[in-house]
Amino acid sequence: MFSFIGAEIRVIAVVVAGLVVGELGLRSFGHKLSYDVSHLQSFNEVASHFGDAESGEVEVLFLGNSMTRYGVNTEVFDETVHEYWDGSLEVSKLNPDNTALADWAVVYDNFFYKHDRAPDLLVIGFEGNHLADKPSNHRNRLAYYYFDEDLTSLRQYDLRSLEELAQFEAAHYSSLLANRDRVQTRVLDAAIPQYRDGIQELNRRQKVQACLRADQPTYERLAGLLKHLEQQQVNLAVVAMPVVQQYEIDSELLELLAKHSVFFMDCRHITGITNEMIPDGVHLNPQAAVIYSQHLARELASPKLHMLTLNGKQPSFEKTQ
Numbered sequence: 495m496f497s498f499i500g501a502e503i504r505v506i507a508v509v510v511a512g513l514v515v516g517e518l519g520l521r522s523f524g525h526k527l528s529y530d531v532s533h534l535q536s537f538n539e540v541a542s543h544f545g546d547a548e549s550g551e552v553e554v555l556f557l558g559n560s561m562t563r564y565g566v567n568t569e570v571f572d573e574t575v576h577e578y579w580d581g582s583l584e585v586s587k588l589n590p591d592n593t594a595l596a597d598w599a600v601v602y603d604n605f606f607y608k609h610d611r612a613p614d615l616l617v618i619g620f621e622g623n624h625l626a627d628k629p630s631n632h633r634n635r636l637a638y639y640y641f642d643e644d645l646t647s648l649r650q651y652d653l654r655s656l657e658e659l660a661q662f663e664a665a666h667y668s669s670l671l672a673n674r675d676r677v678q679t680r681v682l683d684a685a686i687p688q689y690r691d692g693i694q695e696l697n698r699r700q701k702v703q704a705c706l707r708a709d710q711p712t713y714e715r716l717a718g719l720l721k722h723l724e725q726q727q728v729n730l731a732v733v734a735m736p737v738v739q740q741y742e743i744d745s746e747l748l749e750l751l752a753k754h755s756v757f758f759m760d761c762r763h764i765t766g767i768t769n770e771m772i773p774d775g776v777h778l779n780p781q782a783a784v785i786y787s788q789h790l791a792r793e794l795a796s797p798k799l800h801m802l803t804l805n806g807k808q809p810s811f812e813k814t815q
Contacts, residue, residue, distance in 0.1 A: 533563075533590065537640055540586055541605035544613055551582040555613035556589070557598050561735050562619045563589035564777040567787040574791035586613075590640075594620070596630040599719045601640050612726040617790070619733045621776075622741045626711035713750050720754045731757040731794060736767050736786065738775040757794075764789050 544553055556566050568585040575583055588605075590597060598618065606612055618625075723730050732751055734743055743760070751758050764786060771782035778786055 533588075534635070534640070537588060537601065537605050540588060541609070541611055543584075543586075544606065544611040551584055552615065553613045554583065554585045554615045554617065556585070556587040556617045556619065557602065558587075558589050558619040558735075559593045559624075560589060560591045561621065561737075561776060561778075562587060563591070564779075565619065565735060565783050565786050566790070567780075567783045570784050570787040571791045574788045575795045578792065578795035590635070592631050594624040594628070594631070595626070595715055595719070596628060597632070597640075599715050600630075602719060603722065604640055607722045607726065610726075612728050615729045615731065615794070616723065617731045617733060617794070619735045621735050621737050623711055623744075625716050625732075625747060626713060626744075627715050711744055711746070713747060716747075717750060720750075720756070724754065729757070730754075731759060733759045733790065734762050736762055736764055736772065736778070736782075738769045738772050759790070759793055761786065761789060 544555070554571075556562050556568075558566075566587060568587060572583055572585050588601060590601070602616075720730070741762070748758065766785045767778070767782045771779050773779060
């Protein structure tokens with residue numbers, strides 16, 4: 495009897511020790527697990543620079559997911575803007591992988607709004623139903639990397655059961671829980687040939703089916719973010735990004751953006767970007783990223799944004815003579 499209990503205790507001790515080692519390892523070397531982990535860890539540092547710009551410098555923030563990561567070439571954007579505008583520009587990106595508005599709104603609120611930080615111009619890129627009300631794809635990452643203590647909106651959209659709430663609270667303190675899907679992917683990548691490609695294809699098919707079954711989308715979360723941006727006098731541009739599979743833009747979304755005077759850009763079809771330049775159907779290759787970034791810069795630096803005052807800096811968005 496006592497030997498059996500002793501064996502159980504040893505097993506528990508080994509499991510606990512493994513978890514502790516895993517937790518400490520991820521906290522110390524998690525940035526080497528993937529580019530995205532390193533990027534997530536940089537959010538506070540990136541956000542802390544906003545509001546510290548020299549007088550007259552325009553601060554631009556691109557907020558999105560890996561589509562923005564691969565699609566927006568900040569150097570090309572900066573160079574192209576300066577063909578049309580003779581001023582100082584600071585361009586940054588925050589683009590956590592596989593995210594949508596559920597995550598972006600939390601990122602903005604917790605790293606900018608609640609610290610009285612604000613870009614002069616915020617550019618949000620999306621496709622499909624990224625801007626609609628729906629739960630985060632990665633609640634555990636949200637809990638660990640960019641969440642504070644306010645659960646109000648998360649209870650409404652993301653944490654609807656006691657189990658989800660308990661898991662979220664645990665992930666808030668554990669890097670191992672926050673990144674368990676990444677660890678699983680790394681392990682199964684090594685064990686199963688083409689595992690990651692198969693999972694991506696499965697996710698794509700599930701996404702298509704979900705869109706077919708989806709009810710009429712709502713945009714309460716987006717409306718809340720727009721309210722915060724208006725309070726901070728942040729100028730917002732929302733961009734429908736190019737992908738291989740055609741998607742429609744909801745008329746209710748367009749009405750909401752128009753109501754708040756948001757500058758909307760339909761970039762689903764840009765001259766020069768072909769399907770071959772989007773090899774996985776979603777992410778632009780470097781050549782397409784140059785074309786896309788140039789197009790964004792020309793549109794944002796054109797007279798179409800004559801209303802853009804950029805917190806009193808009032809740049810002249812006219813071509814430099």
